[in-house]
Amino acid sequence: MLQHFTITVNGKGNFPCRPDQTIVEAGKQAGFGFPVACRNGVCERCMGTLQRGHVQQRNHTIHAGDANSTQVLYCVAQPLSDCEIDVSEVTAPGELPSHEVHCQIQQIEALNHDVSRVWLQLPAGKRVLWHAGQYMMLNLNGEGFPFSIANHCDGRRLELHIRHGDDNSAAQDIMAYLESASTVSATLPAGMRFIDSAPEQPVWFICGSTGFAPVKAMVERLIALDFDHPVRLFWGARTPEDLYLPTLPAQWKMALKDFDFTTALSDIRHPDHAEGLVHEAALAALNEPELPLFYLGGSPPMAWAVFDALVEEGVPADNIHCDVFDYAPRD
Numbered sequence: 001m002l003q004h005f006t007i008t009v010n011g012k013g014n015f016p017c018r019p020d021q022t023i024v025e026a027g028k029q030a031g032f033g034f035p036v037a038c039r040n041g042v043c044e045r046c047m048g049t050l051q052r053g054h055v056q057q058r059n060h061t062i063h064a065g066d067a068n069s070t071q072v073l074y075c076v077a078q079p080l081s082d083c084e085i086d087v088s089e090v091t092a093p094g095e096l097p098s099h100e101v102h103c104q105i106q107q108i109e110a111l112n113h114d115v116s117r118v119w120l121q122l123p124a125g126k127r128v129l130w131h132a133g134q135y136m137m138l139n140l141n142g143e144g145f146p147f148s149i150a151n152h153c154d155g156r157r158l159e160l161h162i163r164h165g166d167d168n169s170a171a172q173d174i175m176a177y178l179e180s181a182s183t184v185s186a187t188l189p190a191g192m193r194f195i196d197s198a199p200e201q202p203v204w205f206i207c208g209s210t211g212f213a214p215v216k217a218m219v220e221r222l223i224a225l226d227f228d229h230p231v232r233l234f235w236g237a238r239t240p241e242d243l244y245l246p247t248l249p250a251q252w253k254m255a256l257k258d259f260d261f262t263t264a265l266s267d268i269r270h271p272d273h274a275e276g277l278v279h280e281a282a283l284a285a286l287n288e289p290e291l292p293l294f295y296l297g298g299s300p301p302m303a304w305a306v307f308d309a310l311v312e313e314g315v316p317a318d319n320i321h322c323d324v325f326d327y328a329p330r331d
Contacts, residue, residue, distance in 0.1 A: 005079040010051065012092040017079050023055070024075040031093030034074060041076040048072055048087030054080040094196065099128045100139070100187045103158065105178055111244035114165035115210060117150075118178055120158040120186065128188065129153050131196045132221035133214045133295065135323065136160075136188035140177055144187065145170070146327075148297070150213035152221040158186075161213040161244075193295065193321040195221050202230040202292040206282050206306055209237065211297025214323075216248065218295060223255045232285070232292070233261035236278025239268055279306040289314035296322035304330060 004016040007023055015030035017023055024034045024046055037043040041058065050069040055062050055077040062069055062077070064084075074087060091097050103120035111117050122128050130136075132152040137144035151159040164171040178184060195203070195218045203222065205215045212235055222231060233252075237243050249261040264274040264281045274281040286292075294310060296303045303324035311317055 005053075006082045007079060008082075008084045009090050009092075010084065010086045012090055012095075019078060019080065021078060022075055023077050023079060023083070023085065027074075027090075033091035033095075033097065034087060035089040036075050039075045041073040044073065046074045046087060048074060048085055051084040051086055053083030055083060056080055094131075095192075096129050096131065096134075096189055098187060098189065099126065100185065101126060101128060102183045103186050104183055105181060106157070108175075108179060111161065113241055115161055115163045115244050116175060118160040118162055120160065120184065122156040122158065124156070128156075130189035131194035132217040133194035134189040134191040135214070136186050137190065138174065139185035139187060140174065145174060146190070148210070148214040148217070148323075149188070150216045152217045152224065154220075154224075158188075159213075161210045163210045191323045192326060193323050194218070195295075198222070198225040198227050199229065199293050202232070203227075204232045204234070204282065204286075204292040204294050205297070206234045206279055206294065207236070207297030208278055208302055209242065209298065211299075211302075212245075213297070215295065215297050216245075219252055219256075223252070228257045230258040230260075230292075231256055232282075233259070234264065234278050234282040234285075235261065236264045236266065236281075238266050240265065240270055240273065279309050283309060283313055286313060286315075290316060290319075292319065294320045296320065296324070298322075298324075300324045300328040 004018045006014050007017045008014040015027055015032060017026035024036055027034055035045045037045050050062055050064045050072045052064045055072060057072060057077040062072055089097060101123055103122055106121050107119040109117050130149055130153050135146050135148045137146055147160045149158055150161050162171055162175060164175045207215045233249060243263060253259045262274050262281050264276060264278040266277055269275050296306050303322045307320055310320055
C-alpha cells in the first residue's frame with residue numbers, strides 16, 4: 001500500500017495525500033475545492049499557512065513555525081508528514097464557494113396579506129451556484145439579513161419570500177428599500193442543511209410561515225431528481241389567510257411519485273386543515289420514526305420545539321435538519 005499523509009484543512013475536514021502528490025491535487029481528488037489558477041506557483045492564489053507538519057516546495061523544505069510557513073503555495077507543495085493547513089476560500093466536499101454580488105431587483109409581488117415574493121437576478125458572467133435549502137444574506141446599511149432561497153438552482157434568478165407584518169419592523173424597512181432600489185448587494189450561498197443528491201429514504205418537511213421557502217426549493221430539487229421515495233409536507237399557520245401559494249402542493253402531488261401534504265391551523269378550526277400545531281399533525285402520521293429524514297423550516301423556538309418532540313417520539317437526532325441548529329444552537 002502506498003504511503004500517504006493526512007492533510008487537515010482548518011474547519012473543513014481532512015483528506016489523504018501521497019508524498020508524490022501536491023496537496024491541491026490530492027484535495028481535488030477528495031472533493032475539496034482550492035483557489036487555484038496557474039497550478040505552478042506563480043499566481044499565488046493557493047497560498048496559505050502551514051500550521052503543523054512539514055512540506056516540500058520547489059526543492060526546499062518548509063516546517064510549521066518557519067518564517068516562510070505563512071506563504072506556502074499548495075499547488076506545488078508535497079507533504080513530508082501529516083499537515084494542518086489554512087488556506088482561504090477552500091471548500092469542503094459538497095460545499096459551494098460564497099460570492100458577494102449585486103443583484104437586479106426584477107419583481108415584487110404580494111403572496112398574501114403580509115408575505116411578498118421578491119425576484120432577484122444574479123449578474124451575468126459570474127457563475128453562482130447554491131444547493132436547494134440554502135439561504136443568502138441581503139447586505140443593507142452595513143448589516144446582513146438572512147433569507148432562504150425559495151427556488152432550486154436553475155439559472156440566474158433568486159426567489160425570496162419575505163414576511164413583513166406589523167410585528168416585523170426590520171422586514172418592513174427591507175421591503176421599503178427593495179421597492180425603491182434597482183439593485184441590492186447579496187452574499188450567497190450559506191447553510192449546510194440542504195438537498196443536492198437524492199436521499200435514500202423518505203423525506204418529511206415540517207414548516208411554519210415563510211419556513212415554507214426553503215422547503216419549496218428542496219421539493220423542486222427532489223422533482224428534478226425524479227425522487228421515488230415518499231415525501232410528506234406539513235405546513236403550519238395561524239389562519240388560512242397566513243398560507244400562500246396554496247396550489248403548489250397539489251402540483252407537487254402530480255410531479256412526485258409519492259407525495260402528500262397536510263396544512264395545520266393553530267388559531268381556528270377549518271374543515272380543510274388539521275387543527276393544532278403543525279408538528280402534532282406530523283406526529284399523528286408518523287408510523288416509523290427511525291425511517292424518514294426531517295427538514296424543518298421556521299423560527300428557532302419552533303424548530304427546537306419540533307426537534308424535541310420528534311426525538312421524544314423516537315426519531316434519531318441525526319435525521320433532523322434545520323439551519324437553526326447551526327446559527328442558533330442551544331447551550
